[in-house]
């Protein structure tokens with residue numbers, strides 16, 4: 001089945017074979033793929049060739065290895081479009097996934113320098129501080145620490161249970177705060193021990209650290225959020241358009 005004389009190296013052809021099987025659903029997420037020995041016998045190539053193919057697919061996050069158990073297909077990454085302002089609950093619902101949250105902390109706190117700056121408050125002004133692990137199909141995806149201007153949503157923590165309520169829905173339905181736009185930065189770093197425990201990954205695993213400030217009508221900042229999304233489960237997707245006024249290259 002492999003073509004030794006083709007210009008594509010044999011290990012690349014094995015990669016293609018595995019990728020095709022993943023794309024067609026033949027190798028489903030979290031299922032074990034054939035062992036190195038099976039693949040080398042099937043294609044009549046050396047173990048080294050197969051090892052190289054599996055190593056590259058693992059490095060690129062498409063496969064993962066479990067010591068003594070074999071090589072498995074990675075779960076698909078959640079692809080979030082960057083041009084739409086959505087809530088976690090909406091994002092998951094659009095993908096047909098069940099969302100939930102573990103509330104780690106919820107209280108009124110004096111605004112830190114940073115929170116005050118982004119929310120347009122004086123440091124020390126009360127903010128609602130809500131820390132949640134966001135789950136998709138029961139699996140932790142992100143750790144979010146959200147700070148809200150307390151005066152805009154009185155009694156929110158007493159009235160709602162954010163282990164199942166959607167924050168954006170409550171803000172809109174109960175407080176008339178519809179999010180109009182948000183500004184966010186995304187950077188890669190490794191998970192702290194605290195984040196790793198909450199996300200159920202090894203300390204030092206990659207996360208996407210996101211800082212978001214969301215605004216309601218009248219350019220009023222409502223929330224300042226610091227979050228860590230699992231690097232192995234999340235990717236962001238953006239459509240980039242050239243400005244009409246921009247000259248062609």
Ligand code: 16G
Nearest residue numbers: 087088089166167168169210212225
């Ligand atoms: C998203 C937002 C977060 C917001 C949350 C509300 C990002 C990076 N963050 O996770 O700022 O607080 O949705 O979700 O997208 P909820 O309405 O489901 O509680």
